[in-house]
Amino acid sequence: DTGVSQDPRHKITKRGQNVTFRCDPISEHNRLYWYRQTLGQGPEFLTYFQNEAQLEKSRLLSDRFSAERPKGSFSTLEIQRTEQGDSAMYLCASSWEDQRRGYTFGSGTRLTVV
C-alpha cells in the first residue's frame, strides 16, 4: 500500500469558484478524516467517515463544504463559492477504528483563493 494519496497537491482558484479535492485512503482502514490546517495552527477537524457513513461534521463547517465517501473507498471534499478565508492546507487521514497506529495522513492539498 502506498499510503494516503491526495489530489491535487496544489490548487489556485478565484473567489467564488467551486473546488473539489480527492483522497484515497489506505485500503485496510475503515475511517477517513478531513482536517484543515493554516500556518501556525494545528490541524482543525472538518469531518470523518466510517466506511461510507459520515459520522460527524464540524459545527465550524459552513454549508459550502460537503464531503462524500461513496462505497467506503475514496473521498471527495467540495467547497462551493470559495472565499479567501478558505485558503489553507486540506489534510486527509485514514485509520483503523481503534486508531491502533493513530492516523496516517496524506501530504495535503494546498488551496489558495485569489
Added chain:
Amino acid sequence: AQSVAQPEDQVNVAEGNPLTVKCTYSVSGNPYLFWYVQYPNRGLQFLLKYITGDNLVKGSYGFEAEFNKSQTSFHLKKPSALVSDSALYFCAVRDRDTNAGKSTFGDGTTLTVKP
C-alpha cells in the same frame, strides 16, 4: 469537549541533550493521546500513542511520552536529541469513552536541535 495545549511555540536544545516537548489536555472522559511529527515539506507522521496501561509509552525514533493523569499532561521526551529530530511536533487527544472518532490537535511546537 476536548482540547490540547502546547504551551511552547519553540523548543531549542543542543544535540546530545535530553529534550521535552510539553502537552496538556482536557477531555470529558478518559483520553487517547497521540504525538505526531511533521518534517519540512512532509506530511504528519504518527510517533506514539497512549491508550491505557503503562504511563510511559515508547514510540518511533527513540521518543517516549509520559502520561500523567493528575496533571492532565502527556509530555514528549527523548534522552539524547539529534539534529535530525528538528521538526514540528503536534500533540492530539481523543475521548475514549465516547468513542468519538475525531482527534483534537494542539497548535504545535517547533523543535530545533543545534549541533
